[in-house]
Amino acid sequence: MLTDDGCISLEKPYFYVKYPDKMEFSEPWIQNSNNSPNVKITFLDGDHCTTVEGLFKEFNEKFDFPSYFGWNWNALDECLSDLDWLDAHGHIACIRNAEKLLGLYDSDLLIILDILKMNVLEWNKGRSYFSPEKPPMPFNVIFYCSKEHQEEFIKKLQKANIHADVPLQSRS
Numbered sequence: 001m002l003t004d005d006g007c008i009s010l011e012k013p014y015f016y017v018k019y020p021d022k023m024e025f026s027e028p029w030i031q032n033s034n035n036s037p038n039v040k041i042t043f044l045d046g047d048h049c050t051t052v053e054g055l056f057k058e059f060n061e062k063f064d065f066p067s068y069f070g071w072n073w074n075a076l077d078e079c080l081s082d083l084d085w086l087d088a089h090g091h092i093a094c095i096r097n098a099e100k101l102l103g104l105y106d107s108d109l110l111i112i113l114d115i116l117k118m119n120v121l122e123w124n125k126g127r128s129y130f131s132p133e134k135p136p137m138p139f140n141v142i143f144y145c146s147k148e149h150q151e152e153f154i155k156k157l158q159k160a161n162i163h164a165d166v167p168l169q170s171r172s
Contacts, residue, residue, distance in 0.1 A: 014120045014140050015164035017154055019147040020096065039138070040088035046100035052108050055101075073111055080119040081127065090138040091123065099149035102156065113160035116141055 044062050049055040056071050064086065065079045083091065093116075095101075101109055123139035143164070145153045150166075157164050 013163065013165040014124060015117075015157065015162050016140070016142040017098075017150060017157070017164045017166045018142060018144055019150055020144045038088050039090040039092060040083075040086050041092045041094060044093060044095045046095055046097035049095075050100050050103045052104065055104070055108075055112060073115065076112075077115045077119065080115065081122060088137075091140070093139075093141045094144065095141065096144045098143035098145040099153055102149065102152060109156060110160055113157065113162060117160060117162050 042062050044058050048058040053071075056069075056076060059065070059076060059080075060069050060071075063079065063083065066085060069075050069079055101112070104112070120139045120141060123137050126136040127134040143153065143157075154164065154166065
């Protein structure tokens with residue numbers, strides 16, 4: 001959960017849908033992110049994620065994946081489940097222009113949403129398949145979506161069984 005004072009916790013919700021305005025990425029929690037020390041905020045741009053290849057490139061560059069990243073869904077999943085090289089105690093992924101993900105084939109959109117969902121849940125519960133085990137750490141995703149595409153985007157999230165917080169002021 002993200003709070004306006006810049007704190008991040010293991011509590012739900014983990015996913016948020018907002019529409020950007022001229023103050024994009026200057027919300028109080030970002031300005032106050034020093035209240036949650038060592039939380040990595042990663043900014044991704046949906047404009048670069050209109051194809052699977054573009055999506056892989058954007059995630060690779062913005063999360064600074066290791067050179068062994070395999071440029072496929074399994075590799076994306078594995079890298080997001082690790083992220084040790086970022087040396088953070090929590091993550092927030094901010095995806096600007098998230099409505100551009102709707103341009104992916106439905107099957108590809110559902111795959112990336114499922115990968116995000118599973119990794120967010122694993123991070124927040126702890127990852128016991130690592131040796132040593134990884135304790136629970138917060139991981140949240142914020143989808144910044146244009147107001148005119150927000151309803152369609154939320155339906156796609158629901159189809160992927162992702163329940164996102166949508167602030168009242170951003171609902172159409």
